[in-house]
Amino acid sequence: MELSEALKKLNDLEAKEFAYNHALGILSYDGETSAPKGGAEPRGRTMGILSGEVYKLSTGEEAMRILDALREHMDELSEGDRRRVELREKSMRELRAIPQEEYTGYQELLNEVSAVWHEAKVKSDYPMFEPYLGKIIDANRRFAGLVAPDMDPYNYCLDQYEEGLTKERCDEFFGELRREIVPLLERVKAAPQIETGFLSVDFPLEDQRKLSNRLMERIGIDRRYCGIGEVEHPFTTNFTKWDVRITTNYDTRNFLSSLYSVVHEGGHALYELGGEDRDMYTSLCGGISMGVHESQSRFYENVIGRSREFIKLIYPDLVLLCPALGEHTPEELYRAANVAAPSLIRTEADELTYSLHIMVRYEMEKAMIEGGVKTGELPDMWNALYKEYLGVDVPDARRGILQDSHWSGGGIGYFPSYALGSAYGAQLLAKMRESVDIYGAIAAGDLSPVNGWLREHIWKYGRLKKPTELMEAAFGGPFDPHYYTDYLQRKFTEVYGLDKC
Amino acid sequence: MELSEALKKLNDLEAKEFAYNHALGILSYDGETSAPKGGAEPRGRTMGILSGEVYKLSTGEEAMRILDALREHMDELSEGDRRRVELREKSMRELRAIPQEEYTGYQELLNEVSAVWHEAKVKSDYPMFEPYLGKIIDANRRFAGLVAPDMDPYNYCLDQYEEGLTKERCDEFFGELRREIVPLLERVKAAPQIETGFLSVDFPLEDQRKLSNRLMERIGIDRRYCGIGEVEHPFTTNFTKWDVRITTNYDTRNFLSSLYSVVHEGGHALYELGGEDRDMYTSLCGGISMGVHESQSRFYENVIGRSREFIKLIYPDLVLLCPALGEHTPEELYRAANVAAPSLIRTEADELTYSLHIMVRYEMEKAMIEGGVKTGELPDMWNALYKEYLGVDVPDARRGILQDSHWSGGGIGYFPSYALGSAYGAQLLAKMRESVDIYGAIAAGDLSPVNGWLREHIWKYGRLKKPTELMEAAFGGPFDPHYYTDYLQRKFTEVYGLDKC
Structure with missing residues (x-):
């Protein structure tokens, strides 16, 4: 096969894979956002049939022939095609x-x-979910053994979400975080506490929807290409850079919950929206790893969204939509949005304790995949780890082991990327500040310098570079978790006035 | 090929076609309800690729072989398989x-x-839409010529939506309707007019959403299998009997608009939800024709939904959600919901003038397909027909030729089925009353006797019978449009007190 023919066939193959994955993605998104519950069975059948077609396309003889032909011309290929x-x-x-x-x-x-997971969570019924979790664990272990028989199975799981991440790197990283975060949290707990009662003001659904639109505009999302849906557990999904969907969950008595969901998912969306047109419909399109993805989402949520400047920026919108908030100053709101305290729910956790929630899940996943624990014992293990790391008692499975959708979706090995992403974000912040007046841009209500920097250093690359290579180029050096622990020390010392205690 | 093998292969083929059509349906529904505007291009690519696969499956050699094998065993096949x-x-x-x-x-x-149609409608810009309408007309004409070269092209179009319907039958049917409706409308216009100003009360979006859920419950829709979405122009779509979606459009100053959309689309949904489990994933699944479908939707909207008993039934819900309506009696609301007057918009037309709107479209479609009119002249033709049939002046394309989505979706030949469906509905009413106390059931808030009758006579058959055969069996005799004109005479004589004038 000639090179030009092989490249043409590669484009056709990837365009076709794109179509199937697009349909699968929409079926799944619709299932999460709009579909009636009873539609799960026919949707499962359809997704099974279409997945089977993708499998045949991606692994079939034609795909092999194309790859063989391209391998013979590696030197002539562009960097992207290689x-x-x-x-x-x-x-x-x-x-x-x-x-x-x-x-x-x-x-x-x-x-x-x-x-099943949705229903089990509502009913706080772990035994209902347990056999399914068991099947998912077994499948993950089995796939690890089939694909990478020489690799540690949990390292295989981690590698699915962050290429090259291992238990050894995680143990070291999380060890460092624990050493810094636990004593810092103790000092925060001992400091005078911040008033937060006013955050539970009644903020009607329709007004929160308006706020979501305003927030998306504020962080620079082009709404022609990004929708927003409502779900139990927020996520972002993308079909192309011209069709990205974020989701949120509204609680009329906790407006910050959706506010920070929208900014977090908005960070994911910006990454996907910021790719290059020429990569569309090819395998270079989309974010490269979950760690890099979370570095963007948690950067927007915390570094941008929880900054004093951002709170000041959105304060007039908040007061317009919910006048009762006008009884409090932007500074009071800033401090309330940055309260740190041990809690039960990961997605509502503050920036400081968040990684402790992740560590619980990391230890659980290691045990699941290494097989050292029976599925029936997992809730006790969860509860014990929450007591140990966060000092809280878990009252039920709904607020315990059933709170996250990840495992029910097959995502074992995903969680560590949240903490890694947060640490990546802090190092990006340090690097970006060398050339961008980040807080000035936020104050001015124009995030384009920030978005421009991230587009140039992260977004535009799509899947061209491996995650480590991409991040080291952006950092201008190796990854160093101290940027993150220093950032947390600085921020919470300031918010709680720890240097004055 | 053995019979059992051929049947097995037929099931597999239809299950696979189902999967592709399911994915296409969800892509389309998502495009109408949730997708960002910029996602149209990738969605188009995906739908093109999946449609191509359906085409190959449905017309390929394997499908031919299965059909050949089954034809050899026609006598041994069940009625359904035949x-x-x-x-x-x-x-x-x-x-x-x-x-x-x-x-x-x-x-x-x-x-x-x-x-394009959505944007052109918002901008009231017919020239923007015109070249696309031209392409759609050309494609319909061309497909008619390719598929049925010996058939009149517009009769081919009609037959797509209602098997066996022809221009000749339509001309006769619509002639009869015009003869009865036009003088009746004149008498209505001369009678004392009904007070309707209170219908434009402010009815907030969130409360209208609650009303929609209540209405769906009232007409007996099982929400486990039926969702509701929000769109510009309401429609119903179904994937299986376990996943049906209705849609509506809310206007805070016109709550009846969404109320009757929900009841109308709910009628479509009940038909799809009422099929037999055993027909799922086969070509017997789903409604048989647009005429039969509209007979169900317009039966629920008008016969049920605009009855005095239904208004009384939902009155407490309405007053609870919108207390200002409590200043008016159920009887006042009943009369206001049945006002008849010439108007511009088909979907908001009353029961009496509705068929006149359809006749405009019928004449337009005949002219389009027969080629007697240029696309540039269509708005003038539209406006002239509205003046002639309804006596109204069309102020702009948005409220004129661009108001409906049907032609933009390729649906030329669909409109007559609305009027035919209304007439079917009136004849079903007459037959059903022989054994069911319809208005008693509505008054009691339990529509199960009505739904049960329709399930037994219409819904359960899916696509097993041809439309005429199905309806004649349900009627216990041939179709007769006088049931419809008599129904209209009786109803509007009563509402407007014409016998007392």
């Missing part, structure tokens, strides 16, 4: 190692579990 | 007559036009 070959080889290795029936069956299982 | 063969033969004849590139290109065109 990377496409590399990415396809990796995913083909993974897919070909898993028999098609198992792959399709797993997709159908995940679709079924979604509804 | 009908499946017949339905496949019809659609295969149609699809095979249209080259694949044209078929796929047309699907992509329709996806593109959807966004």
Whole structure:
């Protein structure tokens, strides 16, 4: 096969894979946002059939022939096309190692579990969810063994979400975080506490919806290409850079919950919206890893969204939509939005204790995949870890082990990327400040210098570079978690006036 | 091929076609309800690729082989399987007559036009829409010529939506309606007018959403299997009997608009929800024709929804959600909901003048397909027909030729089925009253006797019978439009007290 023919066929193949994945993505998004509950079974059948077609396309003889032809011309390929070959080889290795029936069956299982998890969470009924979690753990272990028999199975799981991440790196990273965060949290707990009662003001649904639109505009999201949906557990999904969806969950007595969901998911969306047109419909399109993705979302949520300047910026909108908030100053709101305290729910956790929630899940996942714990014992393990790391008693499964959707969606190995992303974000902040007046830009209500920097250093690359390579180029050096712990020390010392205690 | 093997292969083929059509349906529904505007292009690509796959499946050699095998065993087939063969033969004849590139290109065109029509309507800009309408008319004419070269092209279009419907039957039917409705409308216009000003009370969006849920419950929709979305122009779509979606459009100053959209679309939904489990994932699943579908939706909207008993039934809900309505009696509301007067917008037209709006579109479609009018002249023709039939002056294209989505979605030949459906509904009412106390059931707030009758006579059959055969069996005799004109005479004589004038 000639090079030009092989490249043409590669484009056609990836365009077709895109179409199937697009349809699968919309089916899933619709299932989360709009579909009636009873539609889960037909949706599962449809997704199983379409997943099977993707599998055949991606691992079939034609895909092999294209790859073989391209390999013979590696020196003549552009950097992007070389990377496409590399990415396809990796995913083909993974897919070909898993028999098609198992792959399709797993997709159908995940679709079924979604509804079970939702119901189990509402009923706080772990035993209802347990057999499904068991099947998901077994499938993850089995896939790890099939694809990478020489690799530690949990390292395989981690690598799915952040290429190159290992237990060893996590143990070291989380160890460092614990050493810094736990004593800092003790000092925060001992300091005079911040008034937060006014945050539970009644903020009607319709007005919170208006606030979401305003926030998306404030952080520079182009609404022609980004929608917003309402779900139990917020997430972002993207089909192309011209069609991204964020989601949120409204609580009329806790407006900050949706506010920071929108800014967090908005960070994910900006990353996806910021890719290059030329990469659309190819495997170079989209974010490269969960860690890099979370670095963007948590940067917007915390570094931008919880800054004094951002609170001042959105204060007039907040007072317009919810006049009772006008009885408090922007400074009071800033401090209330940065309260740190041990709590039960990860998604509502503050910036300081957030990583402790992640560490609980990291220890749970290691135990699940290494098989050292039975599924029936997982709630006790969860509760014990929350007591140990955060000092709180978990009252029920709804506010305990059933709170997150990740495991029900097959995402074992995902959680550590949240903490890693937060640490990436702090190091990006330090680097960006060398050339961008970040807080000045926020104060001026124009985030384009910030978005421009991130586009130039992160977004535009899509999947061209490996995560470590991408981040080190952006940092101008190796990853260093001290940027993150220093950032937390500085911020919470200031918010709680710890240097004056 | 053995019979059992052929049947197994038929089931597999139809299950796979179902999966692709399900994905296409969800992509389209999402495009109408949730997708950001900029996502139209990638969605069009995806739908083009998936439509191409359906085309290949439905017309390919394997499908031919299955049909050939089944034809050899026609005598041994069940009634349902014989009908499946017949339905496949019809659609295969149609699809095979249209080259694949044209078929796929047309699907992509329709996806593109959807966004153009939405924008053109907002801007009241017919010239923006005109070239696309031209392409759609050309494609319909061309497909008619390819599939049924011996048939009148507009009769082919009509037959797509109501098997066996012809211009001749329409001319006779619409002639009869005009003869009865026009003088009746004149008498109504001369009678003392009904007070309707209070209908434009402010009814907040959130409360109208609650009302929609209550209405769906009132007409007996099982919400486990039916969702509701918000769109510019309401429609119903179904994927299986376990996943149906209705849509509505809220106007805070016109609550009746959404109220009757919900009841109308709810009628469509009940039909789809009422099929037999055993027909799922086969070509027997779903409503048989647009005329039969509209007979259900317009029965719920008008016969049920605009009855004195239904207004009394929902009156407490209305007053609870919108206390200002409590200043008026149920009787005042009943009369206001049944006001008849010439107007501009079909979807807001009353029961009496509705068919006149349809006649305008029928004359337009005949002219479009027969080619007697240029696309540039269509707005003038529209406006002249509105003046002639309804006596109103059309102020702009938004409230004129651009008001409906049907033509932008390729639906030429669809409109007459609305009027036919209304007439079917009146004849169903007459027949059903022989055994069911319809108004007693409504008054008691339990529509199950009505739903049960319709399930038994219409819904459960899915696509097993041809529309005429189905309706004649339900009527216990041939279709007779006098049931409809008599119903209108009786109802509007009573509402306007014409017998006392």
